[in-house]
Amino acid sequence: MKIWALQDQVLNPIEQKSIDSFKAAGGNGSLETFGNDPYKQKLRVAIGSPNAPDVFFNWGGGNLKEYVDAGKIADLTPVLDQNPELKNAFIPSVMDGAKIDGKQYGIPMRGMQPVLLFFNKKVFAEAGVQPPKTWDDLLSLVDTFKNKGVQPISLAGSQAWTELMWAEYLLDRIGGPEVFKAIRDNGAAGWKHPAVLESLTKLRELIDRGGFGDNFASVGYDMGGASTIMAQGKAAMHLMGSWEFVNQQDQSPDFVKNGDLGWTAFPAIPGGKGDPSNVVGNASNYYSVTSDSKQLDAAKKFVSTTLHEDSYVQALIDAGDVPAVVGVEDKLAKAPNADYTTWIYNTVKEAKHFQLSWDQDLPADDATFMLTQLQELFLKKVSPEQFVNAVAAR
Amino acid sequence: MQSQRPSSWYAVPAFAFFGLFAALPMVLVVYLSFTSWQGLGTPTFNGVANWSRLISDGEAHASMGRTLLLMVVSWAVQTPIALLIGVWAAGKQRSRAVLSSIFFLPLLLSTAAIALLWQALLDSNFGIFAGGPQFLGDPDIAIYTVVFVISWQYIPFHTLLYQGAARGIPASLYEAAIIDGAGRFGRFFNITLPQLRYTIVTSSILMLVGSLTTFDTVLILTQGGPGTASRIIPLHMYITGFSGFEMGYASAIAVLLVVLGTALSVIVTRATGFRAMSSQQEGS
Structure with a gap:
């Protein structure tokens, strides 16, 4: 299973670690990372080709919608419906960033960036x-x-x-x-x-x-x-x-x-x-699953089990990120820069609306x-x- | 005995290479220019929509104008400087070898390195002219800054061309001229310049077509900015294709570039009589 993400010195090792533990539990997967502009171009070319990743990092919004409209993205709504604990694990306004026409096409996987x-x-x-x-x-x-x-x-x-x-x-x-x-x-x-x-x-x-x-x-x-x-x-x-x-x-x-x-x-x-x-801002980044993936079930299992896991969330917090996961106030308070991260967390949680950056949403x-x-x-x-x-x- | 011409099979690698990496992509680009393709799924044929858009696209016209300006100004800046340094470097002065190697230094640097270097030097807050003119931030200046950086990079190459050509001018011509009483300027204008005629044409074509398709320097140095002040046509093509993912329209711009580039070199070679290629040397 191929997993693509944006290059980030701090976050890539954390993502790698969660893939490793997914593998240890009997799954599989390998992480490939790319710089910002090359990533957008490579993704564009790869999705819909036989070289498409099974799981890929994206920004949600209109950008993701183009892929959804082309029929390339797997609908994760049924996975969420079967799994209420997963559905309630994330802040709703952030989940909305990857919701298109009422269906969920991505799960938040990095920090919130208002x-x-x-x-x-x-x-x-x-x-x-x-x-x-x-x-x-x-x-x-x-x-x-x-x-x-x-x-x-x-x-x-x-x-x-x-x-x-x-x-x-x-x-x-x-x-x-x-x-x-x-x-x-x-x-x-x-x-x-x-x-x-x-x-x-x-x-x-x-x-x-x-x-x-x-x-x-x-x-x-x-x-x-x-x-x-x-x-x-x-x-x-x-x-x-x-x-x-x-x-x-x-x-x-x-x-x-x-x-x-x-x-x-x-x-x-x-x-x-x-x-x-x-x-x-950027509500978060999301993992989405390509609908042509040969390992659709494994990919869905990966995004539905690893991203709200305690160890993953803790690792994000330790790296200075503010995950879009509910109920992490205590964890944030114990981590470095608690006043800053707590402020971000509360600001997003209390926001009536999280407007995705226009350049990602158009x-x-x-x-x-x-x-x-x-x-x-x-x-x-x-x-x-x-x-x-x-x-x-x- | 008749000398054996090499079999035409020898040309196969060259043709295969050219076909695969030049002709085939060009054919595909022409095809794409008649389609609408967002980079996803299959391109759909949309007739001449891209082409009629190109005719009415104000931004494309403005980019074209900037490209023309860049071409003309950088030719006008580079040619005299390269010519003079080249002729000088062809001589036998004492300091020539040392100074020439210093002049040729930019030739050893990659375009990306040069663009980053000048970007840092000209930074409006932390560069060497901080607080002074905004070489990269003023929409009226930015394109000339691009010309400057491109010239700084390529003058050494053209100097090299002129140096080589100037060395090839037979000494007897100068000797005869000296006997006839020609001074330094007389010799330069009556012997050196006419003898370098074809080198000037070659160098000019390289400069003009080079500026028409220049891209990397601008991408790194100004990203076409501020605003669109230095967005030349190749960059407009890149932004359309790889930021906007309008591959069809970007292909139409690409085809236009190919046509213009080819036309330009044909026109210059014809207008200058370069095709005749008569030798100016003794014994020919």
Whole structure:
């Protein structure tokens, strides 16, 4: 049985270990891992060919839906129905990430990765200000930090997905999750919803106000990029996925050790339709089973027995991940960085809605087009109106 | 006695190689350009939909324009520099060998290494010009930064071409010119340049077709950004095909690239009389 996953120095050994124990119990399986972009391409080519994996890592959402629509993915709903203990083992909003047309096509297998607003506590203390609770707070913080010569928000603008996080949160806060759901399910005309224009106009105001400084277009999210800028105090805030914590620990250990890394929820927008508890990001990663697998039963058994096992969940927690498994509060409290991981866990658990990253939730061609338009919006080459017209016309 | 020509069987490996790795993929790409294929399942025939989209796709046109700009500017930058260094390196000056080996250094580095190197050097926060002009972040500058990096990488190669060709110019021509009283500039413009005519054509074709299909440097250095400021047509093809998984449409762009590349080299060879290939040397 072939199991494919995304390369990750920390998590791959844990995944390997769970496969090993599955083997020890009489099963079989071998893990193959790939880097991010090659993985997406390889998966695309392999699924539906005789070289397809039996079990594969994915991001759920629209990306998985393309494979489901092509009839390549096994429906796991019957497995869950036979196995209520498995069904109730995971946080429902995260399970939804791999639910397509009411059927379950994947089981969460890595940590939850909501997007949150990180900030540099030292820079905030020096300016004598508090982290933002509302959008207006954020705007006034932008002015404060600009006057102090600090870039208000760090942004890895050479990579469109970092800019996308702002658009996702703003639309969810202003229009609620239904607006994007309509775009995803009923087609591009949904972009014409007034909330889209309103949220992008707010975003444009933030850009015009100098919120992201003026050189974000060439900043990346690799070594020495947006994270370093904030860690060194050149910028005050950074909107990023929960993996940012581990990343900062890795690249700027002293910054984290001194307790200067702060985090908070994305600001609320009073009067908006979206619940301020909603989060966006990658709900989790999932294992799915290909329907043409020659070892369908073994593959189903693997995903239904190993992923909520105590030892696997504990290993994820020890590695700094926050698994999408219910009732792990005690385990998190005993692990390192308990305050951070517990915060993430509770935030996702209490979220009314977990909005999957748009680029994962839309078909690849629409997502690619939308990301390009968004980059142009950040560069002011395209106005919010032009953005709406362009993506709605696809 | 008649010399034995090698049997045509000798050409089989070359033809097989060319057929398998050049002709066959090209045929498949032409086929795919008339289909809709998301990379999953089987391609479905959709007539000329991809082609009519290519005609009306504003982003493709803009990418084409950028490719043209990149081609022309990098030719205009590389040719004079490579020519001058090449002619100089063909001489017998004392420091020549040492300096030449330094000039040729970029030739030893891989494209990926060069792109990463310049990306780090030009980083707007931590690079050598931090706080100065944003070579990678300013949409009006980025494409010229790409030209610069490509030139930095390829000038040594073209220098090598010119050096070799300049060495082949018979010394007697220069001796005659000196007797006739030609100065340094006179000799360069009346002997060296005309003698290097075909080398200039060869080098120009390599540069033009090279820039038309250049890809790796841009992918690593700017990813076509900021926004689409340096998204040239091969990158547009890659993004369409391997991010958007619109393989059919990406194939149409690929076919266009093949046609343009071939046309370009045919036009340049014809326009310059390169096909005649008359030798300029003594005794011919």
